[in-house]
Amino acid sequence: MQIVAKDLTYIYSEKSKSLAVRAVDGVTLTIDEGEFFGIVGRTGSGKSTFVQHLNGLIKVGKDKGSLKIGEFDLTDKDCDFMALRSKVGMVFQYPEAQLFAETVFDDVAFGLKNFYPELSPEETTERVKTALTLVGLNYEEVKEKSPFELSGGQKRRVAIAGVIVTRPEVLVLDEPAAGLDPVGKRDFIRLLKELHKTFVKTIIIVSHDMNLVSENCSRAVVFDKGKIALSGTPKEIFSDAKKVAELGLDLPVTAKLTNDLKDKGIIIDSDLTTDDFIQKYLRAVKDKGGAL
Amino acid sequence: MKEMTFGQYYPTNSPVHKMNASVKILLVIAYIVAVFMVDYYHFLGLLACLFAIVIATVIARVPFGRMLKSIKGVIFLVVFSAVLQVFFNKQGTPLWEGGFITDEGLLTAGFITMRIVLIVLGASLLTLTTSPVELADGIEFLLYPLKYIKFPVHEFALIMSIALRFIPTLLEETDRIIKAQKARGANFESGNIFKRAKALIPVLIPLLISSFRRADELADAMDARCYAGSKVRTKYKKTTFGLGDLFGLLFFAGLIVGVVYLNGFYLYPYLVA
Known part of the structure; x- marks a missing residue:
């Protein structure tokens, strides 16, 4: 499913002149199927408001541009939002806050029962089991437990399982790694990549972590005051260190190293992923005869 | 959800804002009593109350738009009670031959509507001009006598201000x-x-x-941060009783006297004639 936004605008408290905020201001953006797409920007730049449009949690207002996701036209009043939400999954910041059921099984099955009430119990069990296994939990061990007795990291996994259980084609994640320890973060990225290989075709990730973006995203945009300030591959975005700093962002480690080495006369032209950077760096060292 | 502005504090540093919160609470109670003291159909009394609240609003430099916004919250209640009166009040004379809408029904509907609106205006002027912390302090001060029957006044006020926060x-x-x-x-x-x-x-x-x-x-x-309840706690802002408070007391005392006086004028016959 391709996502096409044209001139999308959203204004908070539109009726009051003094309080009105243009959170999203004329955003035109196309995200193709199969992308691992990053959305970055400082706090209050409109990223979260934009992504909440993607499954109809915020409706596109009249004369506020258009938004199409696959065959769904979100500008249309008769758009089937239930069907849309089953195709576009949304993981919020601190998703463990959404847990409510008595058992892990019931919580994960919640979305499934809402979207596909016709599913047989065996099918439901099968899907819940698959989802829990995908997020790295032992199904037999946790299914009867209360979600509230689990550890923080486990809670988050259960919450994510509750979203991917419906097998969305597009998965939107708003700051998903916030508050995770380094190991948790690494496992989490691994999970995303795993999902991207299976049924999730497009991943859209909102993040403040530039390393996460440069390492994983095929393309990204930078939001600033509701508008798209920069867009392109991570390499293109992080090429202008000054502009990136102006937008209130940090550079990923690989981009910082590239700049430092450039000052020393060593040009490294990598795509800013760690693997590629190290390879290119080693080649540069070799070319200089190992005298660095 | 975020756009709930019912009675949110509106700081302007006016004499009303500077008044003692306990006094303001007492005055609002006095004002509500005054509104209820107005006899049925004595619209002059209600006008006096309206006049009082308008003056207070002007002195407080709170925009009237803000005050009117607070009525939005009770609009259902107002319309509901007015409609009930208009259609189901069987007293008085019908407006037309065999009609079910009576003159008394209309008058009662108008009277009740005004009464609710006036009370809401008074209550929201209090919350618009008094920050939640001051309000909690004011209530704590007013409840102070209950300490003698071992009522945990300080804790009660704390619970209230935390809830508001x-x-x-x-x-x-x-x-x-x-x-x-x-x-x-x-x-x-x-x-x-x-x-x-x-x-x-x-x-x-x-x-x-x-x-x-x-x-x-x-x-x-x-x-x-070593919070230990009321035993060792002192106040950053000492409660004072100033000229503004005295003026406010006199003003609302005047209102009550005025309402009692106006109750003597029975306006209804003139309206019908």
């Missing part, structure tokens, strides 16, 4: 959880009343849990 936070949290559950296909908009009530469980439980967590954290934070 967390209303916006809870609204935000509710908004977030509703969105998260909607994204998982929860449906809050269709079905009968039982279905809808059941649909709220996935919102209420996370909300309850996060409230307990927040309460725990707040208690820890207060412990960490």
Whole structure:
């Protein structure tokens, strides 16, 4: 499913002149199927408001541009939002806050029962089991437990399982790694990549972590005051260190190293992923005869 | 959800804002008593109350738009009670031959509408000109005599101010959880009343849990800063009784006298004639 936004605008408290905020201001953006797409920007730049449009949690207002996701036209009043939400999954910041059921099984099955009430119990069990296994939990061990007795990291996994259980084609994640320890973060990225290989075709990730973006995203945009300030591959975005700093962002480690080495006369032209950077760096060292 | 502005504090540093919160609470109570003291159909008395609240609003430099906004919250109640009176009041003479709408019904509807609106205006002027902290302090001061029957006045006031402080936070949290559950296909908009009530469980439980967590954290934070309750606590802002308070007392005392006086004029015959 391709996502096409044209001139999308959203204004908070539109009726009051003094309080009105243009959170999203004329955003035109196309995200193709199969992308691992990053959305970055400082706090209050409109990223979260934009992504909440993607499954109809915020409706596109009249004369506020258009938004199409696959065959769904979100500008249309008769758009089937239930069907849309089953195709576009949304993981919020601190998703463990959404847990409510008595058992892990019931919580994960919640979305499934809402979207596909016709599913047989065996099918439901099968899907819940698959989802829990995908997020790295032992199904037999946790299914009867209360979600509230689990550890923080486990809670988050259960919450994510509750979203991917419906097998969305597009998965939107708003700051998903916030508050995770380094190991948790690494496992989490691994999970995303795993999902991207299976049924999730497009991943859209909102993040403040530039390393996460440069390492994983095929393309990204930078939001600033509701508008798209920069867009392109991570390499293109992080090429202008000054502009990136102006937008209130940090550079990923690989981009910082590239700049430092450039000052020393060593040009490294990598795509800013760690693997590629190290390879290119080693080649540069070799070319200089190992005298660095 | 975030646009609930009912009676939100509107700081302007006016004489009304500077008044003692306890005095303001007493005055609002006096004002409400005055509104209720106006006899049925004595619209002059109600006009006097309206006049009083308008003067107070002008002195407080609160925009009238803000005051009117607070009426929005009770508009259903107002319309509901007015409609009941217009259609079901059988007293008085019908407006036309065999009609079911009587003159008394209309008058009562107008009277009740004005009464509710006036009370809401008074209450919202209090919350618009008094910050929640001052309000809690004011109530604590007024409840002070209850200390002698071992009522934990300070703790009660603290609970109240914490509750007020967390209303916006809870609204935000509710908004977030509703969105998260909607994204998982929860449906809050269709079905009968039982279905809808059941649909709220996935919102209420996370909300309850996060409230307990927040309460725990707040208690820890207060412990960490050596909070020990009323025993050793002094006040940063000493309560004072100033010229403004005296003036306010006199003003509303005048209002009550005025209302009693105006009750002597029976306006109804002139309206009909």
